[in-house]
Amino acid sequence: MTTDDGIVYNRSLLGVENITGTFEVTRDMILGFARSTGETYERYIGDTNGKGDISAPPTICNIFVTGLSRPDIELEFGELSFFAGQSIECKLDIKPGDILTGRTKLDNVYSKTGRSGKMVFTVWQTSFMNQNSEIVALVNESFVTRNKNA
């Protein structure tokens, strides 16, 4: 069972969308992402000389999600916060030179109680739009906060 009863946070932030950043996708960025995650497909890493047309691996928007500035929801609970889960909808290919604009909103805050005690989940929703005003990806992130000694 989930509930938001008794969770103290800044509820005025719920559902309010903010432009949180504009990001240029560079070829180096795509190659670095591909290298670090062990991609071997030519469409992500280019030919043997690293040349040729490439597109970004489908989850590359994550590196921009991390860089987004989000408002403090002033949650009055817990000391430890972890990334609990994430979903990504890939709408369009992302190419070198694309300029992406991120828009983020606080989508939900709820609690669950398990064996290790109470946990509060905070869900953020981010959309990325390219320079042609096309949505290229939708990202939902869920963070869990719990007490240190739970």
Add this chain to the structure above:
Amino acid sequence: MNSKTLYFEDVDLGDEIGPVERIITDEQVIEFVKLREIEFESGPSRFTSKEVAISQGLTEAIVPGAMNIALMSQLLTGWAENVCLLKIDVVFRKTVPHNTTLIFNGIVTGKNDDSGNNELECDITMQLQDGVKMVIGNSVISLPNRL
């Protein structure tokens, strides 16, 4: 990665994807974190430093969640060269350590061509060699028709 081509008609419910074994090294994590400049410039983190990880109640440096989802997506895009990833949804059940054998598995659980997108639903997991599941999730991919 696989250079084979798959078609929607080739796939049935219950078909398995993988297993694929991967080891994520310290160097790969550092390279990934460097892409996220703000985080990297703020100094050592639980992703790059065992000391910081321990100070945050962990036992060792961990693989970033954003990197884990990229690795999970590779199980799917690596299945065949023409797989198109439409959606991936994961739950991080445990923190994922560096330099440890990770086993990725998937299974096809749904097949739907009603929308004309030739969609396949798949359950996916990342687990350790002892079977402990670290990341679980599901995804929707698409494949073209055989002409």
